[in-house]
Structure formats: structure tokens, C-alpha cells
Amino acid sequence: AQRVTQPEKLLSVFKGAPVELKCNYSYSGSPELFWYVQYSRQRLQLLLRHISRESIKGFTADLNKGETSFHLKKPFAQEEDSAMYYCALSTSLGGSEKLVFGKGTKLTVNP
Amino acid sequence: DVKVTQSSRYLVKRTGEKVFLECVQDMDHENMFWYRQDPGLGLRLIYFSYDVKMKEKGDIPEGYSVSREKKERFSLILESASTNQTSMYLCASRTDSSGNTIYFGEGSWLTVV
Numbered sequence: 001a002q003r004v005t006q007p008e009k010l011l012s013v014f015k016g017a018p019v020e021l022k023c024n025y026s027y028s029g030s031p032e033l034f035w036y037v038q039y040s041r042q043r044l045q046l047l048l049r050h051i052s053r054e055s056i057k058g059f060t061a062d063l064n065k066g067e068t069s070f071h072l073k074k075p076f077a078q079e080e081d082s083a084m085y086y087c088a089l090s091t092s093l094g095g096s097e098k099l100v101f102g103k104g105t106k107l108t109v110n111p
Numbered sequence: 112d113v114k115v116t117q118s119s120r121y122l123v124k125r126t127g128e129k130v131f132l133e134c135v136q137d138m139d140h141e142n143m144f145w146y147r148q149d150p151g152l153g154l155r156l157i158y159f160s161y162d163v164k165m166k167e168k169g170d171i172p173e174g175y176s177v178s179r180e181k182k183e184r185f186s187l188i189l190e191s192a193s194t195n196q197t198s199m200y201l202c203a204s205r206t207d208s209s210g211n212t213i214y215f216g217e218g219s220w221l222t223v224v
Contacts, residue, residue, distance in 0.1 A: 006153075009151065043216060043217045043218065044215040045215065046213070097142070097205075098144070098159055098169070099144075099213055100156075101146075101153045102153055103152055103153035
């Protein structure tokens with residue numbers, strides 16, 4: 001079964017500290033993974049995707065197939081990074097693709 | 112810019128009422144989705160549609176139905192609302208290509224009393 005696990009519901013760091021939001025997945029096929037972010041009172045939006053291998057707002061995430069992980073990292077957290085973060089896995093269902101989401105991690109960056 | 116619009120941002124309904132949540136997208140996307148978002152549970156897929164008049168059950172379809180008569184519009188229907196359906200409902204759409212970005216609406220916060 002397809003599953004995405006985000007072990008931390010809440011994560012709190014100080015401004016300037018490194019941050020890592022963990023994501024593990026379970027999928028028998030070739031995974032496509034994403035990180036979505038939801039800032040306060042805003043809609044959920046794509047932060048980054050593993051196939052792009054890019055850095056967005058200082059965040060990076062590397063797909064580790066051996067460990068089935070896709071952790072989100074940023075070397076120096078900023079207060080504006082405070083948000084809800086969701087890891088998502090793209091899977092095939094009925095010939096079409098759907099996204100399976102983790103339960104989310106609420107990141108708070110303290111001044 | 113892709114726009115996914117959910118017409119009702121906040122609704123309060125009584126138990127047993129029939130509720131319609133409407134979603135419209137303006138980018139000619141084939142795929143549309145309805146999720147509910149609950150604290151500690153993340154986003155759970157209710158239904159999705161990959162074409163007009165086509166629908167597939169997601170992970171939690173019980174108590175819900177959907178309608179997709181036109182490509183741009185995907186409606187979520189609660190036939191008889193119950194208090195455990197109090198939640199944030201998110202509509203999303205995506206073009207029918209592998210790995211493409213899914214775009215979300217702002218959400219509809221439904222309270223059933």
C-alpha cells in the first residue's frame with residue numbers, strides 16, 4: 001500500500017538554526033515525491049518536487065530510495081518559514097494519478 | 112496563473128441537510144480532486160475525476176458523492192450532513208500529465224451543527 005509518513009507533528013526551531021522535516025514513504029513503484037506548504041491563511045502550494053532537484057526558498061530535498069526517504073532541509077531557518085508542510089507521493093489509481101499526503105508537520109521558527 | 116476557485120469559503124449547515132461544495136478551475140485541467148483536511152490527519156482524498164462525467168473513489172468516499180458535468184467544474188455533495196463531516200474541504204486540479212503540479216483552491220470550511 002502507498003503510504004507517506006511524517007513522524008513529527010510539530011517542529012520548533014530558532015531563527016538561523018538548521019531545520020529538517022522528515023518524510024518516509026512506502027510504494028512499490030517508482031516514486032514521485034513532492035513537498036507542499038501552507039502558510040497561515042493561504043492555500044496549499046507546491047514547494048518543490050524531487051524530479052526538479054532545485055532549491056526553493058533555500059529548501060532542498062533529496063530522494064533516498066535506499067532509505068525510502070525524502071527529507072526537507074534548510075540550513076538557516078527564517079521566521080517566514082513557519083507553516084504547515086506536507087510530503088506527498090504521486091501514485092497511479094485507475095489509470096490516473098493521485099497524490100497521497102502525509103499528515104503534515106507544523107514548523108514554527110522562533111525569533 | 113492557474114486559478115482554482117471554491118465559491119463558498121465558510122458554511123454552517125444543520126445535521127441532515129444536503130450540502131453542495133462547488134469548485135471551478137480555469138486551466139482546462141483534466142484531473143480534479145476533493146480532499147478533506149483535518150488536524151493530525153493531513154489531507155485525505157475523498158473523490159477524484161479524470162474527465163467529464165468520470166469519477167473515482169478516493170480513500171474516504173463514504174457519505175459523499177461528486178458531480179462533474181463540465182470539465183471546469185467539480186462539485187462535492189454531502190447527501191445528509193453529519194457533525195463528523197465538519198472539516199476543511201480542499202479542491203484541486205491538475206493537467207493529465209505524469210508528475211505535473213497539483214493546484215489547490217483556498218478551501219471551504221464547513222461546520223455541521
